[in-house]
Amino acid sequence: MAQIEQEYQGNVILELKEVSKTFPQVEKNSDPRRHGVLDRLNLRVREGEFVTIVGTSGCGKSTLLNIIAGLDAPDSGSISAKRDNKNTGKAERVVIFQEGALFPWLTVTDNVEFGLKIAGIPKELRKEIASNFIEMVSLTRFAGSYVYQLSGGMKQRVAIARALALDPQILLMDEPFAALDVQTREILHEQLLQIHKSTGKTILFVTHNINEAVQLGDRIILLSPHTRGIKREIVIDYPKPHDIDSPEISAIRRELLNELQEDFKFAKSHP
Amino acid sequence: MQKAILEARKQEYRPDTTDIANVVLFLAAFVGIWQLVSNIGIFPSVLMPTPAKVIETIARLVTDSSMTVGIGVTMWRLLAGFAMAVGIGGAVGLTMVKFQGFGKTMSSFAVGLLTFPSIAWVPFSILLIGFNDFGILFVVIMASVFSVMTSTYGSIRNVPPIYIRAAKNMGASGFALLRYVMIPAATPSLIMGIRQAWSFAWHALIGAEILITTLYGLGHVLHVGREFNDMSQIIAVMIAIFAIGLLVDRLVFMRLEEKVRARWGLNQHNE
Numbered sequence: 001m002a003q004i005e006q007e008y009q010g011n012v013i014l015e016l017k018e019v020s021k022t023f024p025q026v027e028k029n030s031d032p033r034r035h036g037v038l039d040r041l042n043l044r045v046r047e048g049e050f051v052t053i054v055g056t057s058g059c060g061k062s063t064l065l066n067i068i069a070g071l072d073a074p075d076s077g078s079i080s081a082k083r084d085n086k087n088t089g090k091a092e093r094v095v096i097f098q099e100g101a102l103f104p105w106l107t108v109t110d111n112v113e114f115g116l117k118i119a120g121i122p123k124e125l126r127k128e129i130a131s132n133f134i135e136m137v138s139l140t141r142f143a144g145s146y147v148y149q150l151s152g153g154m155k156q157r158v159a160i161a162r163a164l165a166l167d168p169q170i171l172l173m174d175e176p177f178a179a180l181d182v183q184t185r186e187i188l189h190e191q192l193l194q195i196h197k198s199t200g201k202t203i204l205f206v207t208h209n210i211n212e213a214v215q216l217g218d219r220i221i222l223l224s225p226h227t228r229g230i231k232r233e234i235v236i237d238y239p240k241p242h243d244i245d246s247p248e249i250s251a252i253r254r255e256l257l258n259e260l261q262e263d264f265k266f267a268k269s270h271p
Numbered sequence: 272m273q274k275a276i277l278e279a280r281k282q283e284y285r286p287d288t289t290d291i292a293n294v295v296l297f298l299a300a301f302v303g304i305w306q307l308v309s310n311i312g313i314f315p316s317v318l319m320p321t322p323a324k325v326i327e328t329i330a331r332l333v334t335d336s337s338m339t340v341g342i343g344v345t346m347w348r349l350l351a352g353f354a355m356a357v358g359i360g361g362a363v364g365l366t367m368v369k370f371q372g373f374g375k376t377m378s379s380f381a382v383g384l385l386t387f388p389s390i391a392w393v394p395f396s397i398l399l400i401g402f403n404d405f406g407i408l409f410v411v412i413m414a415s416v417f418s419v420m421t422s423t424y425g426s427i428r429n430v431p432p433i434y435i436r437a438a439k440n441m442g443a444s445g446f447a448l449l450r451y452v453m454i455p456a457a458t459p460s461l462i463m464g465i466r467q468a469w470s471f472a473w474h475a476l477i478g479a480e481i482l483i484t485t486l487y488g489l490g491h492v493l494h495v496g497r498e499f500n501d502m503s504q505i506i507a508v509m510i511a512i513f514a515i516g517l518l519v520d521r522l523v524f525m526r527l528e529e530k531v532r533a534r535w536g537l538n539q540h541n542e
Contacts, residue, residue, distance in 0.1 A: 069440055091442045101437035104535045105455040115441035118451070148536020166441060 012082070013202050014045040014068065014170060019077030021063055038064060039228035040077065043221070045170070045204065047082070050196055052205045052217030054256065056263045059223040061206045065172050068204065069095045081169065091115060094163040098175040100155040104147045108139060108158050111147070115166040133161040136195065153184035157191070164199065173205045177212070189215060193240055210260065214253050215242050222259055226266045232259055320503040328503040329510070337492055342511060344487040345476065348404065352411030353472045357465065360416040364423025365449070378424055381417040389414030389475035393482045407479045407488075414475030415468040422464020426457035459531050466524040473516055489515075 021038045038060045045051055055061045066072040068079065070093065081092060094115070102111050112130040121129075134143050137157035142150060150158065156176055163171055177185045193216065196203055207213050213220050217236060224231035234252055236242060242249050302322050308314075309321045320328075332338035367374035392413045400406040430453050438452040454461075480490020489508055496504035532538045 071436055071440060091440060093440075095437070095440045097433060097437060099433060101433045103434060103437075103452070103455070105458065105531075114438070114451070115443075118438075118441060118443045118447055146534055146536065162441075 011047045012044050013047040013049075014043075014079070014081050016041060016043040016068070017078045017080075018042065019064075019067060019074045019079065021060070021067060021072070021074050023063075037225070037228050038067075038074075041229040043230065045202060048200045048202055050203045050205065050216060050218045051221060052207060052213035052219070053221045053223060054207060054210055054213040054260070055223035056225060056260060057208060059225045059263065060228070061208075061223050062174055064223065065095065065174050065204065065206050068170070069093050069172050071095070091166050092168055093170045093172055094166050094168040095172045095174060096156070096159045096163050096176045098178050100159040100176075102147045102155055102158055102162070107144050107146055108134060108150070109143045111158055112162045112165050114162065119166075129165050130161075133165045134158075136164070136198075137161045137191065151184075152180050153188060156180065156188060160192070160195065164195070164201070168201070170202045170204060173203065175207055176205075178207070178209070185212070189241065192216065210253055210256050211244050214244055214249055214256070216240075220252075220256065222256060224259070224263045224266075226263055231263075232256070317500070318502050320506065325503050325506050325510070328501075328507045332492070332504065332507055338507070338511065340487055341489045341492045341508075342515070345480065345489040346515070348407055348411065348480075348488065349472060349476050352408045352476065353415060353469060355408070356412045356415040356468060356472060357419050359412065360419025360468070361423050363416075364420045365427070367420070367424045368427045374424060378421060381421045381424075384413075384417045385421060389471065390478045390482070392475075393479055396479070397483060402483055403485060406483045407476065407485070410479040410483070411472050411476050415472035418464060418468035418471055422461060422468070423457075426460040426464060427453050429460065430456040459528075459535060459537065462524070462528050462531060466520070466528065469519070469524065470516075473519075477512060 018040045019038055019042075020040055023037070041064070043064075053061045053064065063072065067074050103114065106114065109127070109130050112134055113126045116126045116129060131140070131143065134140055137160055139154060139157055139161070142154065147155065147158075159176070177188055180188065189212070192203075195201070205213075205216060214236070218240075220232075220234045220236065221230055222232040222234075223229065232255075234256070236249070236252060238246075238248065244250065244253060305322055309316065309319045313319070329338065332341075363377070367377050389410060392410045396406045396409045396413075400409055434452055434456050435448065438448055443452060477490045477493075480488040481494050484494060485491060489512055493505060493508045493512075496502070496508060529538070
């Protein structure tokens with residue numbers, strides 16, 4: 001742990017200190033993610049790092065992401081991000097939601113341009129930026145399509161392009177591929193790693209899928225409803241994409257799985 | 272693939288030949304029965320003119336320009352009244368969204384007035400404003416403004432929160448959020464409300480024109496028909512009223528609704 005701390009000196013892009021969040025008791029059957037509780041959580045993220053956040057439902061992983069995104073305010077604690085002067089006026093931490101949250105009244109191009117338009121970027125420049133990122137996610141052929149004409153995987157790719165177009169410092173992904181079939185997810189994993197490599201963006205990726213977390217992350221953070229914060233932190237220092245069948249990665253996967261099962265049992269015995 | 276979809280979308284608005292044949296058949300049957308009833312002579316011919324006689328009357332009303340002027344004046348009143356209702360209703364509706372307390376109170380008040388028979392505003396309007404265009408406009412506005420109000424309020428409140436979260440995260444706030452996210456997201460439901468408001472305005476206008484007698488307007492021509500016991504003029508004007516209502520609904524509102532629904536991909540179950 002001390003070693004990790006040392007390595008992080010200097011190029012920390014995001015730092016959370018003693019962040020706590022509670023939600024008032026909500027009625028049964030409500031969205032379990034809303035129960036998320038965090039207790040004095042500390043987290044540092046390095047520039048260009050790909051961090052995956054896993055945990056059982058209700059561990060507060062989406063809550064954490066929303067707090068970092070500025071969509072939710074913590075009860076206490078502080079969040080500091082390194083400011084990038086180039087990014088004046090534009091969003092610095094952009095979320096990619098599970099459902100994509102694309103706007104159905106806009107075409108693919110207009111969706112990707114949305115944040116730029118809000119930031120007051122002139123039309124020609126907007127068009128150019130949008131078409132670059134649409135090309136990056138290989139959807140040029142669908143630039144004029146409306147959202148309903150796209151498959152689930154295509155929608156998430158548009159969401160990624162829309163986020164990248166804003167040139168955010170940090171990309172926040174909230175279970176972005178959870179609703180996709182296995183093959184599509186595999187393809188998107190590859191594309192995402194490619195994009196991470198070529199853009200060097202810092203990515204925080206929330207998932208409940210351990211395989212996904214292990215495959216993509218430079219570092220995996222396990223949140224637990226038991227400890228109300230970070231329970232385990234594992235740095236994977238192997239070339240990507242991580243082969244989940246290799247003995248080293250497999251071992252990490254098993255370890256995480258055991259931890260998760262413990263939390264799951266805990267959650268069952270403490271309803 | 273994309274082209275095929277766009278092509279299919281274009282064809283959706285075009286009525287096919289069987290539709291037209293059905294309408295022609297229905298009209299022929301209607302006119303036939305009408306002719307038959309007039310021929311049998313249950314009613315005196317003054318009270319039940321033949322279709323030919325009514326067509327003759329329409330021709331007369333058009334040549335002496337009482338019909339054309341009537342339609343012109345009526346349509347002008349409709350447009351002016353309806354535009355004011357949309358403006359006032361929209362503005363109040365947005366204010367209701369902005370101020371929750373006011374919204375709740377105004378909403379129940381507006382729902383009460385929504386069911387209030389518009390014709391019951393006529394005596395009030397005559398005494399307050401008098402036998403003139405403004406008296407008629409007042410009734411038209413009162414008939415439709417509450418429908419616009421409640422529909423603006425309801426549609427915007429029902430915008431999926433995910434769109435708003437996504438937009439806020441990309442830097443949208445205040446007026447931009449309203450203009451580029453809330454209003455477009457509410458559009459499919461708003462159009463339905465505005466269509467209903469238009470039909471309320473149309474009902475109220477003809478009623479008001481009959482009761483608040485001025486020198487022009489379709490309602491006035493109808494009123495003159497009654498004064499002179501001229502059933503064929505009454506039927507001629509009724510046909511004009513029917514045709515205008517149908518045309519505006521089909522050519523303006525249905526097209527608009529279809530267009531929006533197609534763009535959002537809401538028509539796919541019809542394919």
